[in-house]
Amino acid sequence: METGALSGTAATTASRVQETAVEQKAGLGSDLFLQLLVAQMRYQNPLSGEQDTGGMITQLALFSMLEQVVKVRQSLESQEYAAAQTAALNLLNRKVEVADSSGMPVSGPVTAVSFWAGQPLLMVEGQEYPYSALMRVEGGEST
Numbered sequence: 001m002e003t004g005a006l007s008g009t010a011a012t013t014a015s016r017v018q019e020t021a022v023e024q025k026a027g028l029g030s031d032l033f034l035q036l037l038v039a040q041m042r043y044q045n046p047l048s049g050e051q052d053t054g055g056m057i058t059q060l061a062l063f064s065m066l067e068q069v070v071k072v073r074q075s076l077e078s079q080e081y082a083a084a085q086t087a088a089l090n091l092l093n094r095k096v097e098v099a100d101s102s103g104m105p106v107s108g109p110v111t112a113v114s115f116w117a118g119q120p121l122l123m124v125e126g127q128e129y130p131y132s133a134l135m136r137v138e139g140g141e142s143t
Contacts, residue, residue, distance in 0.1 A: 044056060084119070085115065088113045088122060091134075091137060094109065098122060098124055105135060107124075114128065119132070
């Protein structure tokens with residue numbers, strides 16, 4: 001295959017990926033960036049005179065950096081979930097005030113904590129409320 005044919009195929013693939021991005025109106029997300037980068041790298045010939053090796057090294061560095069950013073984001077999400085679990089568990093046997101579905105306050109001790117879809121649920125007065133509905137916590141010791 002000729003180098004020109006490879007460049008044309010890469011340009012066509014890159015063009016399709018960019019058109020998809022415009023159609024979705026979602027901007028350049030990490031998945032789209034990876035698709036574009038992989039397509040470009042797949043059709044590169046680092047030994048040809050058209051592509052300097054510095055550009056290829058830059059692309060590999062960007063790929064590596066994006067991979068690290070994804071790992072950091074996953075780690076932060078995991079820590080956020082663990083912090084929410086710990087905070088909810090520390091409310092056991094404490095008197096709290098939560099907002100019900102209509103926004104009215106409900107007061108009582110937290111008798112149980114459960115977790116559903118990554119969100120803690122507090123049992124107050126026999127009803128489960130999401131942790132985000134918490135309005136107030138009264139002092140006292142948890143047991």
